[in-house]
Amino acid sequence: xxxxxxxxxxxxxxxxxxxxxxxxxxxxxxxxxxxxxxxxxxxxxxxxxxxxxxxxxxxxxxxxxxxxxxxxxxxxxxxxxxxxxxxxxxxxxxxxxxxxxxxxxxxxx
Amino acid sequence: xxxxxxxxxxxxxxxxxxxxxxxxxxxxxxxxxxxxxxxxxxxxxxxxxxxxxxxxxxxxxxxxxxxxxxxxxxxxxxxxxxxxxxxxxxxxxxxxxxxxxxxxxxxxxxxx
Numbered sequence: 679x680x681x682x683x684x685x686x687x688x689x690x691x692x693x694x695x696x697x698x699x700x701x702x703x704x705x706x707x708x709x710x711x712x713x714x715x716x717x718x719x720x721x722x723x724x725x726x727x728x729x730x731x732x733x734x735x736x737x738x739x740x741x742x743x744x745x746x747x748x749x750x751x752x753x754x755x756x757x758x759x760x761x762x763x764x765x766x767x768x769x770x771x772x773x774x775x776x777x778x779x780x781x782x783x784x785x786x787x
Numbered sequence: 788x789x790x791x792x793x794x795x796x797x798x799x800x801x802x803x804x805x806x807x808x809x810x811x812x813x814x815x816x817x818x819x820x821x822x823x824x825x826x827x828x829x830x831x832x833x834x835x836x837x838x839x840x841x842x843x844x845x846x847x848x849x850x851x852x853x854x855x856x857x858x859x860x861x862x863x864x865x866x867x868x869x870x871x872x873x874x875x876x877x878x879x880x881x882x883x884x885x886x887x888x889x890x891x892x893x894x895x896x897x898x899x
Contacts, residue, residue: 682829710885721791721877721890722830765830772884773837774845775820779829 680705682768684778691785694755699781701766702748709772711749713742714765716780722765725751756785789814791891793878799897800868808863808894810878818881819861820845820888821853823874830877836861837884868898 681704691697703711710729714722726735728744735742739760741752751764761784767777791812800806812819820835822845832845836855850872852864861880865872875895879888 712888719893721879721892724887724889727887767830773835773843775830775832775888776846777822777830779827 680768680770680774680776682766682776682778684764684766684781686781687779688782689784691753691756691783693757693785693787696752696754696756698753699751699764699783700748701751701778703768703776705768705770705776707770708768710769711744712767712769712775713749713751714767716763716765725764753783756783758785758787761785789889791878791880791889793876793891793894795894796892797895799899801899802869803867806865806868806896808865808876808878808896810861810863810891811859812861812878812880812889813859814880814882814889815858816880816882816889817858818884818886818888819855820879821851821861821863822877822879823847823872824877824893825874833863833876868896870898872896873898 683702685700713725716722726742731746743750763780763782765780767775769775794809821833822830831847834853836842878891881888
């Protein structure tokens with residue numbers, strides 16, 4: 679059974695303190711690894727899709743990377759507005775998607 | 788404005804009383820999906836649809852039904868709700884299978 683594990687469950691950072699969130703997956707034959715941001719009371723908002731090991735994508739202070747077993751979301755010099763829950767998901771056929779339980783990030787000014 | 792809408796946003800009901808949560812998208816997307824989100828369990832896929840009249844089970848389909856009679860609508864039906872279906876439900880859509888999924892605002896359901 680596909681399984682996605684995210685760590686840590688929660689992360690508190692000072693503004694400007696860079697860090698990384700981890701997403702590990704068990705599926706073989708991964709077709710896509712997805713990162714989403716979810717703000718309280720809202721639906722997830724798409725950030726990145728990674729398709730193969732070694733791939734990297736960047737958007738403002740966020741950079742997502744992918745290996746054969748895990749993905750990292752690197753946050754460089756975070757700001758309070760980056761506070762949210764970050765979700766990752768994997769799919770091996772683009773029909774079914776398996777989500778992790780998320781990392782709740784809190785960035786203090 | 789491109790969006791996925793869900794109704795109602797909040798619903799309190801009693802065990803066994805049939806209910807429908809509607810989902811509609813205005814982007815002409817082919818793929819639509821329903822998820823439930825529970826604390827500590829993350830988002831779990833209930834059903835998905837690749838096009839009109841084409842639906843299939845996700846990871847947790849028991850107790851739910853769906854239909855896709857029109858491209859824009861994908862209602863979620865709970866024929867006989869039970870308390871373990873109390874959850875936050877999200878509908879999502881994408882142009883094709885590989886494209887970005889856009890999520891609706893969520894429907895919070897409480898079954899007493």
